[in-house]
Amino acid sequence: MDKIGFIGTGSMGSILIESLLSAKALSPGQVMISNRTPAKAHLLAEKHPGLIVAGSNADLAREATTIMLCVKPLEYSVLLEQITSVLTPDHLLITITSPIKLAHLESQVPCPVARVVPSITNAVKSGVSLCEFGARIQQEQRHFVHNLFAHISTPIEISEPFLRITSDIASCGPAFISYILQQMIHEAVEETGISEEAATYMTTQMLIGIADLLREEAFTLPTLQKRVCVPGGITGEGLIPLQDGIPGLFAQVFRRTQAKFVEDQEHVARFLSNQPH
Numbered sequence: 001m002d003k004i005g006f007i008g009t010g011s012m013g014s015i016l017i018e019s020l021l022s023a024k025a026l027s028p029g030q031v032m033i034s035n036r037t038p039a040k041a042h043l044l045a046e047k048h049p050g051l052i053v054a055g056s057n058a059d060l061a062r063e064a065t066t067i068m069l070c071v072k073p074l075e076y077s078v079l080l081e082q083i084t085s086v087l088t089p090d091h092l093l094i095t096i097t098s099p100i101k102l103a104h105l106e107s108q109v110p111c112p113v114a115r116v117v118p119s120i121t122n123a124v125k126s127g128v129s130l131c132e133f134g135a136r137i138q139q140e141q142r143h144f145v146h147n148l149f150a151h152i153s154t155p156i157e158i159s160e161p162f163l164r165i166t167s168d169i170a171s172c173g174p175a176f177i178s179y180i181l182q183q184m185i186h187e188a189v190e191e192t193g194i195s196e197e198a199a200t201y202m203t204t205q206m207l208i209g210i211a212d213l214l215r216e217e218a219f220t221l222p223t224l225q226k227r228v229c230v231p232g233g234i235t236g237e238g239l240i241p242l243q244d245g246i247p248g249l250f251a252q253v254f255r256r257t258q259a260k261f262v263e264d265q266e267h268v269a270r271f272l273s274n275q276p277h
Contacts, residue, residue: 005032005064007057007079009044012096013070015123016152021048023125025151028052034060036075057082061091066144068116069095073268076100080108087111092141098167099264102134102160104272112136114145117163119171122152128170129153132163164261168254176253181207 004026006013017033020026028050034057035041045051054060061067061083071079076097087093091111095102096118106113113134121127129149133142149155158166185199213219219227229235 002066003030003032003052003064005034005054005060005067006070007034007060007067007083008070008075009033009035009041010070012118013068014044015120016068016070016096016118017044017051018048019122019125019152020148023151025148032060032064036071058086061086065090066092066094069093069097071097073097073099073264074271076105076268077272084109092144094145098163099261099268101265101269102132104269106134106136112138112141114141115163116145116149116155117167117171118149119153120174122149125152127153128156130163130166130170131155131157132160133157164258165254168257172257176250 006017009017013033017031021028021031028048029052031048032052032054033041033044034054038053041053045053052063054063057079067083069076069079087109089110089112091109093105093109093111093113095105095113095115098115098117100115102113102115114137115130115132117130117132119127119129122129129152131145131149133145146155146157156166156170181203185196185203188194188199189196210224213224214221229239
C-alpha cells in the first residue's frame, strides 16, 4: 500500500491514526503525519515508532498519494495553498470536516476528493463512519475508502442532503447521549443520596448492556422498551415525565445543528472566496 498522509494530528486526527494502527489496517511505516505545531506530531510519532513526520505539508503531499485532511475549516485556504502545486490527478484527498462542500474542494484541486465523517466510537473500532464521494471518484477509490474504514467502523455511504442529520446521529450523538445520562446520574444523586460513583458505575454498565443486546439483535429499541415496561409497573410510571418532556426535544436539537451547519458553510465559503490563490 502507498503511504497515507494525515495533515492534522489533533483530537480526531490522532484517534483515526491510532485506531487504524491498532486495527492493523496500517503499519506505522505507511503513515506520514504533519501538524501546524510540529511538536505534537513528534509526540505522536514517539508513541508509535516508525510513524513518519513530514517536514511540511507539501513534503507530505509529495510522498503520500492518499491524504486525510484533519484540520479546522478555516485552515483549508492556507493548507490548499501549501499543497495544491504538488497534487496530481493520482492523489486522493479525504476531508473529515463537514462544512467544506466537496464540490468546492474539488474545484480547488486536480484530484478526486471524498469525505469521511468519523465518530469517537471509532476509537474502539465501533460505530459508523459516514462516507461521501466527489464527482471524480473512481470505483477503486470508493472501495479503498470503504475497506480502510471497515477496520474501525461500519462505513455508510451518504449523500450531501443528509450529511448534517447523519452526522448529528453518528458523530454528535455520543455527546448528546452522554449529556442525558449525566443528567440521570446527577438527579439520582440529588434525589436519593446514592453516591455519584455508584450511580455512574451502574449507568455505564446499563449502557454497555443495552449495546450488547442491540448488537446481538436480542431486541430492537421498541421491543426492549416494551419488555422492560410491563403494564401497571414502576417503569411505566417513570416513563410518564419522559413522555411529557422528550417528544420534540430532538427536533429542537436538529434545527439548531442544521442552522449552525448552514452558518458554518456560509462562513467558510466567504472565507475561502476572499483568500488569494
